[in-house]
Amino acid sequence: MKILLAEDDEHLGLLLTRLxxxxxxxxxxxxxxxxxxxxxxxxxxxxxxxxxxxPKLSGIDLLKRxxxxxxxxxxxxxxxxxxxxxxxxxxNSGADDYLVKPFDVAELVARLYALCRRKEIYTSNTINHRGxxxxxxxxxxxxxxxxxxxxxxxxxxxxxxxINKGQIIPRDFLLDRIWGLESxxxxxxxxxxxxxxxKKISSLNDEDLITTVRGxxxxxx
Amino acid sequence: MKILLAEDDEHLGLLLTRLxxxxxxxxxxxxxxxxxxxxxxxxxxxxxxxxxxxPKLSGIDLLKRxxxxxxxxxxxxxxxxxxxxxxxxxxNSGADDYLVKPFDVAELVARLYALCRRKEIYTSNTINHRGxxxxxxxxxxxxxxxxxxxxxxxxxxxxxxxINKGQIIPRDFLLDRIWGLESxxxxxxxxxxxxxxxKKISSLNDEDLITTVRGxxxxxx
DNA sequence: ATTTATCTTAAATTAATCTTAAATTAAGGA
DNA sequence: TCCTTAATTTAAGATTAATTTAAGATAAAT
Numbered sequence: 001m002k003i004l005l006a007e008d009d010e011h012l013g014l015l016l017t018r019l020x021x022x023x024x025x026x027x028x029x030x031x032x033x034x035x036x037x038x039x040x041x042x043x044x045x046x047x048x049x050x051x052x053x054x055p056k057l058s059g060i061d062l063l064k065r066x067x068x069x070x071x072x073x074x075x076x077x078x079x080x081x082x083x084x085x086x087x088x089x090x091x092n093s094g095a096d097d098y099l100v101k102p103f104d105v106a107e108l109v110a111r112l113y114a115l116c117r118r119k120e121i122y123t124s125n126t127i128n129h130r131g132x133x134x135x136x137x138x139x140x141x142x143x144x145x146x147x148x149x150x151x152x153x154x155x156x157x158x159x160x161x162x163i164n165k166g167q168i169i170p171r172d173f174l175l176d177r178i179w180g181l182e183s184x185x186x187x188x189x190x191x192x193x194x195x196x197x198x199k200k201i202s203s204l205n206d207e208d209l210i211t212t213v214r215g216x217x218x219x220x221x
Numbered sequence: 222m223k224i225l226l227a228e229d230d231e232h233l234g235l236l237l238t239r240l241x242x243x244x245x246x247x248x249x250x251x252x253x254x255x256x257x258x259x260x261x262x263x264x265x266x267x268x269x270x271x272x273x274x275x276p277k278l279s280g281i282d283l284l285k286r287x288x289x290x291x292x293x294x295x296x297x298x299x300x301x302x303x304x305x306x307x308x309x310x311x312x313n314s315g316a317d318d319y320l321v322k323p324f325d326v327a328e329l330v331a332r333l334y335a336l337c338r339r340k341e342i343y344t345s346n347t348i349n350h351r352g353x354x355x356x357x358x359x360x361x362x363x364x365x366x367x368x369x370x371x372x373x374x375x376x377x378x379x380x381x382x383x384i385n386k387g388q389i390i391p392r393d394f395l396l397d398r399i400w401g402l403e404s405x406x407x408x409x410x411x412x413x414x415x416x417x418x419x420k421k422i423s424s425l426n427d428e429d430l431i432t433t434v435r436g437x438x439x440x441x442x
Numbered sequence: 443a444t445t446t447a448t449c450t451t452a453a454a455t456t457a458a459t460c461t462t463a464a465a466t467t468a469a470g471g472a
Numbered sequence: 473t474c475c476t477t478a479a480t481t482t483a484a485g486a487t488t489a490a491t492t493t494a495a496g497a498t499a500a501a502t
Binding site for chain 3: 151152153185186188189192193214215
């Protein structure tokens with residue numbers, strides 16, 4: 001296991017680094033919030049451990065910044081504060097766990113392992129094209145700060161077109177692919193779904209991502 | 222160390238507050254059971270010390286009420302009663318220790334430290350999301366001061382969704398995960414459990430934490 | 443063994459999505 | 473240009489999926 005520890009207290013930082021190493025936990029130690037922020041994106045950590053009170057950038061502010069940037073990492077807050085409203089503030093800001101100082105190293109280890117165990121099954125799976133991000137996990141199409149949800153058929157259709165971006169896909173090919181070979185739906189169905197997609201796409205960027213090639217099919221340009 | 226002392230005897234209360242403060246123990250003194258109950262959730266105490274006999278709400282009833290609410294704090298009962306059945310009753314109701322009046326302050330201090338040091342049987346194992354706290358130890362979902370108990374299947378289901386928060390988990394994936402691959406339960410079973418979860422969640426906060434993505438699955442937003 | 447709690451199933455209701463048809467618009471060829 | 477064909481658009485109807493309720497089955501606890 002590899003963790004990033006943001007802790008300004010020299011003594012505690014050194015001690016934790018040593019004790020955790022003995023438990024086979026690899027610790028990268030940042031001495032303040034700014035340094036921790038630099039390191040977060042440089043490597044992949046199983047858990048991020050932030051002290052609440054730190055110079056430059058406090059643990060809670062670092063937490064908020066990372067969550068604002070959609071960082072999904074597991075974050076554990078260390079705090080001397082014991083007041084329940086602080087705990088709630090931390091958890092509401094997106095912390096996954098917290099530990100009140102002084103704490104037992106064994107407990108910290110237990111919590112680190114507990115956080116690690118929560119493995120997510122889905123790694124983010126997206127198709128990116130000209131600023132559009134088609135997200136397979138949320139069935140949504142995103143552009144800058146806007147987002148639209150797609151329905152099952154719409155998603156399948158757009159996904160297929162985006163995977164084969166630049167290529168003209170014949171209408172009957174799309175019908176086979178999305179509705180199945182032996183399906184006997186009217187081909188007008190395709191038109192209707194293309195229409196819905198265009199409507200949603202233009203709500204993001206006011207442009208037409210899908211080009212129609214008359215007599216042949218459609219294409220994502 | 223910070224403790225909450227529930228003691229109706231003015232003289233004893235004042236005395237203990239003073240003597241313990243000298244030992245560096247911070248004492249919050251409640252003059253009856255009702256007052257103590259109000260204070261328990263307002264702050265975090267290392268140990269709760271309750272006198273058995275108190276007006277309004279006795280120490281033993283307060284103890285039972287807190288344990289009924291799944292409160293995990295360390296509780297020490299003070300009593301003039303020496304009868305063995307009272308002692309058993311106290312411990313059976315979930316008290317962690319017991320001290321018979323009159324007692325030596327030094328002994329109280331020793332027991333307080335002992336309770337503090339005592340390792341938690343359960344390391345807190347929770348998933349936190351948007352103010353909700355899913356507790357693996359008590360199979361409960363908590364929000365602010367409210368709490369609901371979840372049944373085994375409900376818990377497994379919500380835990381899986383919360384671990385993968387923000388991601389849409391397909392129905393068949395959930396069925397495999399919660400009921401097992403070779404299980405042949407009706408998939409309507411999933412609907413029923415989702416329904417129960419939603420009912421319980423909305424009793425906490427009147428909102429729907431679980432989003433359905435038609436034709437695909439469910440997602441904790 | 444009996445009670446209690448939990449899980450599962452079935453059936454009815456509700457809601458979302460898909461499909462169709464028909465009217466409209468645009469493109470290409472005689 | 474006009475006619476033919478293909479594509480777009482709209483809205484209503486059909487279909488499928490999800491929700492809800494309640495009752496029956498199973499498992500757990502006393």
